[in-house]
Amino acid sequence: MKILMVDDSRTMRNIQKNVLKTLGDPACTEAGDGLEALTCVASQPNGFDLMLVDWNMPNMDGLTFVKRLREKDKTTPVIMVTTEAEKSRIIEAIKAGVNNYVIKPFTPDSLLERVKQTLAKCNSVAA
Ligand SMILES: [Mg+2]
Secondary structure, three states: OEEEEEOOOHHHHHHHHHHHOOOOOOEEEEEOOHHHHHHHHHOOOOOOOEEEEOOOOOOOOHHHHHHHHHHHOOOOOEEEEEOOOOHHHHHHHHHHOOOEEEEOOOOHHHHHHHHHHHHHHHHHHHO
């Protein structure tokens, strides 16, 4: 499984990587902002199986990244992982095309649960 992690905090990316290790040691690609993430997407022609995307980042935020991604890629599962907890924000993100939403701080179990739920949901739609 190939996972793209987009967050301006390296610490946060490391936490996510450690949590996701339990999912059969996935190949993780990391980006520090939305622009870097777009470059990662462009240089991975076979695509990713999952993306975890922070909202607040320099250069290009996560919401803008998701909108840009969804212009070309409607199907790759995307989970927004963010401190933005307001309902209006969550709705905005869902409208932009995220498949699930995790509010920071999260427990390892809650992130893992949300990831499994998202993969199951998206794969059953694709099948
Ligand atoms: Mg951030």
